[in-house]
Amino acid sequence: MTRLTLRRGHDRRVRGGHPWIFSNEIETVDGPGEAGSAVEVVAADGQRLGTGYYNPRSLIAARLLTRRAESIDTPAFFLTALQQAMAYRRAACGDLDTLRLVHGEGDGLPGLVVDRYGDVLSVQLLTAGMDARREAITAALRELLAPRAIVARNDTAMRELEGLPRQVELLHGEAPGPVTAAINGIAFSVDVTGGQKTGLFLDQRENCRRLGGLVRGGEVLDLFSYAGAWSLHAAAYGAAGVTGVDVSAAAVAQAAANARLNGLDPRCRFVAADVFDFLREHRGRRYHTVVLDSPAFIKSRKHLEEGKKGYLTVNRRALELVAPGGCLVTCSCSHHLDRATFLTLIAQAAQQARRSVKLVEMRGQAADHPVLPACPETDYLKCFILYVE
Template sequence: MLETLKLKKGKGNRVFNGHLWIYRSELEGAHPAIKPTTVIVENHNGRFLGIGDYSPSSQIAVRLLTRKKEVIGRKFFRERIKTALELRKKLFPGEDSYRLIHSEGDLLPGLIVDKYGDYLSVQILTGAMEARKELIFDVLEEILKPEGIVEKNDVATRKLEGLEQFVRVARGRVPESITISENDLRFEVDLLKGEKSGFYFDQKLNRIAISRYSDGCRVLDVFCYSGAFALNALKYNASYAVGIDSSEKAIELAKKNSELNSFANRCEFIKANAFNYLRSISRKQQKFDLIILDPPPFAKSRNVLNRALRGYREINLQALKALNPGGVLVTCSCSHHVSPQIFLKTIMEASKDAGKRMVLLERRGQSPDHPVLLGVPETEYLKCFILKCF
């Protein structure tokens, strides 16, 4: 029988409006220090609100899985995973690499699954999901029949759940590297040692969007990782591309990908600090026609928001100084705590400092295999603005 937790009076509005999270401070009474498990949630009057995963360690005490009275077992997860898979098949017909499960966005909070052809990379973020992971693996094998499954559990958020960080092959076999296809380009992916799960699927459609702005351009891809933006620009007839990343592994990977796609003679990848590199080319008056900024999250918590905004302002300022008149800036933020409005205001401030007039051409976000659940603003995190300089 499931434990029942109650919300304090007046604390149910967010849940009624669609959010899946219940904070520890919103729970009534002295809730027991039970281990991670599935619980029933009611409001203060005893009205059923849903069934969710309880965490004894995190400030997010409960993540709702369902608002129905149903059993959370094999059938439940089979239906949710099949629903997610059918959506991806409609979004990307004929493709085999994408984000399959996007946690709250697919109504499976605490679970992320990326599909790389015949291989799966799984990230488990909560104690309750950790406790049932073998069931999850069984269902994934039943539906998808992968050659191998990687547990990519090296994210810092697991510490908040009292979980250890590790990476391992959970099922089957996984080679040192695999090759995937995106937009008729080939990319090498390291499922065990690569950043994130190995590839950034959330920028998929934004990489395609630069086709309109790449023809004949000299391109700078800052925080390039595997070189995906730069190589897409070259596919769309950019004259030359330069990629910058502070990671030696990333630079080596980008070089391999340029060779895989026969672009090695039209690009170069340089290990450098992005801020320092942009300042140096500004001093040297080196200019580009298309600049892409895709940095890691500068604001991982609200406490560092002001410092993060200074970073975004500086990186955009230096990029604008290196942009030719009439050039295009593609600038991104994957920090949830930086809202689209705040990010755009920061870009405006940078353009004023650079003495540039900018026109906003496109306001974009994450690829639809990273669905945004209405009522859960945390699921909408990626901002991608495309602007033209005058």
């Protein structure tokens, strides 16, 4: 096995539990060191730190999968890791058949995502190391869950950073059509081969449920509505009317279909429009609750300042549309934007909109997207509920 020796003084983060090793932290590579190959990682003093995989093309040159001396190239390794991930979810989430089964670093399997939609699994092999172990991963998933189909949504831009092609692949079974999945008792039609990410965003499940005490009898505006998760929850929880806005006509059509699937279409309407344009054009309109589930405006640290301006602008305009005594539910999934900075941006947006706000609650991602305390990058989702005067 190839051995990576870290530079002196560059092992503190890894010893603390973080699984990443950057290319500038490596002193020597003893062995072939091919993309995706297994590596033993040692500190400058020779102490073993763990086993992972290596990619010389990536800024994150190695990712650790275990701190023990064991092979990471067998179905047995992944079977054990998957069993641990499922045990955590049974304890934290209960018995759900629509959820994230593997959340990368949060489950000790960096580069691997597995979402479950009943008997269909949608996976992402995001790194060369996980892509090289697709057969072992597929075998472990089949043994543990006996799924009808396993679809690999390997069409994300992250794979290009690893020198991998972007593509959608069938790893097991027959290509499924739309799959019906339930979130908080609401049915969604999921396109596991063509929808965003793995087909549906599951990380807001618990936050959507929080709408139950906020929206009854009021008008709700859902911005960046995608498949209508927030909209349908608002309607199901008693909102008088819901308007969802998304720039994607396909997403709007999907959201409308999901509303019909649940018999909620009489109180839901969906508009295909740029959210910034919609907010400008509807100044003066008032909603009891505005949900702002923005996409990641900050894809990398170099885009931090530009992205902060985007969050400031969209939150200011959203606040202008909240009726006095109403609520703004605003989110950010950019891990480069920490909670304190996001809260500061909200305060600035409120000042610019000339609105007084009170923070009701700070929330994060659903429990099936676990946060690894030693890896702050896993704590990415911010969801703030604000009372607006």
